[in-house]
Amino acid sequence: MTNANVIKSVCVVGSGPSGLAAAKTLLHDAPAGTKYNVTIFDSQPRVGGLWPVEKTDEAGLVHPAMIANQSRHTMRFSDFAWSDDAPQIPRAFQVGGYLESYRQRYCQEATLRLACRVEKADLVSDSSNKPGYTWHVRTQSKENGAEEHTFDYLVIASGYFGEPAFPANFEHTKYEIPVVHSSKYRDLEQLLGDPKGKSGKILVVGGQFSGVEIAGTIATHVSDAINAPGPRRNDFIDQNSQKSKFSVHHLVQRPTWILPLVTASTPADPAPCFLPMDLNSQNLSNRPPGPLVNTQGHISVDTAKLVNSYFHNLLKTDQSEFSPQLTVQQSDYDNQPFLGISDTYIDHVRSSAISISKGKLESISGNIANLAQSKEQIDDIAAVVLATGFKASASLSFLPDEIQQKLSVAPNDLNNTVALAFHSTHHPDVPNLGFVGFYRSPYWGAIEMQARLVTALFSYGGPLSPTLPAKLAESLKNDNSIERVLSLRSDPRASQFPMGDYAWLSQEFGSALEIERVPSLGKMPILPPKNLEMNILTAARYPGQILDEARRRENEKNLSRTEEVVTAGITQGRFVARAVFRSLLGEWKLDRELVSKRTEQPTGRFTGTATFSLRNGTPHGREEEFAKIEQEGGDHGFEYLYVENGEFVDQAKGLKFNATRRYIWRYNEKKDKLSVWFVKTDEDRTADYLFHEIDFISPNEGGKEEDGWKAIGSHLCIEDMYNVQYMFSFNSVNLREWKLGYSVNGPKKDYRIDGVYRR
Structure with missing residues (x-):
């Protein structure tokens, strides 16, 4: 273990959920006798990462008014509760507000350097006579210009959303019509400019989470423009038909199951009970008894059939009633399922506010979109929104080439960008480098677990240290995360979210760190058809091992709030x-x-x-x-x-x-x-x-x-x-x-x- 008389310094890159969780864990959850000085750098002028902290903050990658696709029970940490009057499913700016409150509660001891970008981080031999290496970090800020810093450890918490990803040949091309990435869309006026004299289709490209969300959002904005009170928006309404001059056209490559934010806990019932989608999906009573098995990564044909059937039974439809283009046919069940989440998308499709085409965008000529491997075109396009994901490699650009090679960085693989050990936390060849939140999945409980594991590795001398606790050493020895990531890069049956099994990840981290999942505080409702008591997984089910009384109360508040909401949904008709x-x-x-x-x-x-x-x-x-x-x-x-x-x-x-x-x-x-x-x-x-x-x-x-x-x-x-x-x-x-x-x-x-x- 680290010498109790020595305080080690840590550089944390990023002040979003991952960076704040990393800083808090290093400051408050390190093993006894271990102390850290933590400095957080972020290129943005505020904390929150993706999540804006104000309604008016529109400079980031997420619109402040965007509705999160998880409830507040999932988007929180184990020992910090949302305010009682916060919405069950918050807007983006409210998530940012939670993170700022979390920073004020737990990260006051950290040095916070905002509007300060990490330009370079080099691993150099320690100048003292002690064996080992330190990180020399160069930063750039408007206030202080270029600065040099030295740290014992480096934690990369800048996440998978490093920069918008564009299809080949689209990033630097100029077009006659507006072409923007979905992360930059804010409203119709900003997209179209002055809409007077314009009309046509707003083409959304990309059929996964962001494509479904942004198509539903734009269709809602169009509906609002023509149905809001006040003077008629003649710039949006055709005077002859009195209908909108703009429509949404969604280009997708494969069928996708569309879930609303609140789903039925008893879907076969004409009077079903409802809960936020993530609470229903994380009911452990629906999974086989015994140790959990990973359901993500490589998806076999049998698994694909099982999960596609699950979504069909959950929704009680193959989606053909909304549009033939939305149908998930029985012949599609052999393929790995894909999922989108939106409260508005599917009924906008039914009402023809959104039309769908299947294909891959090849080029844009004037106001016409040309599809690859076919002569099909989509004409009369007024603007294009590219919902084509993000490049995580930008979050690693400050690392030297030799370190990137050790990490097997693949810039063009949006899901498996970097090959890291034990569920994307570290690489054994670079023991003083840790990662938190560097995976494409929405669960904050996994972020918290990653922060705990990185803190443990730093505190016990690294992943190869002989002083590691026996259970942690055994878990690292049996881990195959690096091999798994490398194999998934060329796997045509890779899942939509290769690290998306939150319950299994929590189990694996809990076992390695010897953190037991605590039971519910009280009796939970019983659900048919299994007639088992509900067992909802949230981050609060895995509390930290070092809790003072205040943190323990926060943890119990989290547990009780989830149980109250679940009970109200099942027994009182809430939602x-x-x-x-x-x-x-x-x-x-x-x-x-x-x-x-x-x-x-x-x-x-x-x-x-x-x-x-x-x-x-x-x-x-x-x-x-x-x-x-x-x-x-x-x-x-x-x-x-x-x-x-x-x-x-x-x-x-x-x-x-x-x-x-x-x-x-x-x-x-x-x-x-x-x-x-x-x-x-x-x-x-x-x-x-x-x-x-x-x-x-x-x-x-x-x-x-x-x-x-x-x-x-x-x-x-x-x-x-x-x-x-x-x-x-x-x-x-x-x-x-x-x-x-x-x-x-x-x-x-x-x-x-x-x-x-x-x-």
Whole structure:
């Protein structure tokens, strides 16, 4: 072990989740008697890495308003809890805010050098008589210019998102139309410039996570531009058709399963329970008993069939109902599954706001995209967004060539850029070099485990030291991570995320470091069909070995918050309102019957369509609440402009006439509640005042029925009482149909309306 009287110096490159976790672990979790001076360098003027810390910070690679694809239960560390009022699924700027709070709590002892880029790091022989090497690091900053530093250890925590990756021949070519990387997209105006006189397709290239996310985002921005209140955006709306002049065209190479952010825990139930997607996916009770086996890396045909069948059973669809181009056919099941996550993408496809082509982009000529190995073209393109990933090799560019060769750096391999030992933490030939977060996967618990292992290796003298604890030495001896990475580079059956099995990684790190997974604090819900108690994995299940009372309380708070949310989702119907709201997007067939007990009022049937058009949340009718959210730096969320059009037939009088109706539907994430608002008569896209809130009936009170979820609402209009009843019937995550009934009673009104909405 390191001499207790010697304090070693460590350079940490990067102040995102990985860099902060590395610094915190070195400062607070090193073995007894080991001390480190930690200096963190980051080229950006703030911490957070990918994650902006302010709503207005748009200089990074992630839009501040982007919704994370994991819940706050996954995007946190074991001993630091989110604030109680934070959203379950945060925006990017809220994630950055969490990281800044984490830095303030745990990294105050570190020297933080922001807006300071590491230009070069050389491994040189120690100038003292002691054996070993030190790192000479050269940095560049506007404030201090070039500086030289010497450190005992170097931790690279600058991550896989070093720089945007462009297809060959696309990076430095000039085009007649805008061509940008997805990481630089912010809004339509920034992409298109002045849209006046322009029209056409916004082509999104790339069918994995970022492609699905950005296509859904742009389609939402287009929908907002034409459906927002206020003056009509004539620069976005065709005056003849009154439809958008811009559409999204998505170019993909293979079928992809699309999951929403909240998935069904009981997908076979017409009234399913819902939880954030990551909590459902990390239910260890769904995995075989005994030690976990790695499910990622090389995907055999049998494994591919099993996982593709799992996604089909989870979604209860092959996705053909949304578009033939989205269909994952049975013949595709032999191939390794690919996944995308978006709340909006799949229903934007169904509503034709997004169209899909299969192929590979070869070139762009004028406003035409040419596809490789075919004569197919996509014409009338207004702009191109390249969702083609990131190059991790840029995060290693400051290392000397001989070190890069030892690490087998492959700049053009986006998944397996560098060959490192024990799950991307180190290389035995460079013992004073560590890596944290250098893998393409979203789990912060694995980052924390990597930081613990790197700290242990530094503290015990390196990966080949005879003083390593026996269990750690044995784990390193049996590790084949380097060979595995090298083999995956040429493996046509490599998985989408080669290190994506978070549960298995946690098990392997826990075993090597002798950190046991702690049980749940209380009794968890039991789920069919296995009828096993849920066993949700989060970073808090692997607390550190050196916890003071404050950290222990934070860890227990993390555990209890997850258990509370899971219990509420399974037993109280939490997230049902969110699932309904997400699934309303697009057009529905509407059949409504009106029966009046008064002869002066009509009795008849309405048939037509109801369309839910997504847009950003607006303040109208809720100005005070909106201002408070703005003041607290919160999220205004989304809302729908609801428009129904059709024909009403008065059966008693034999009359027919066209009818239309408009509302605003809103979802309040903090309250987990839907509400319906009247629209102003003179501004047909502006909310006026509240019609009613939708209250889902608790399962214990009969809200969960064989046909779906029941909900109610009410509204007193002068002397007339509207009693509203809903029934929402799901096919897993998607609404299959829903029913809406009103009974209206008052001095001059006595009628009932019953409507059925179907896709």
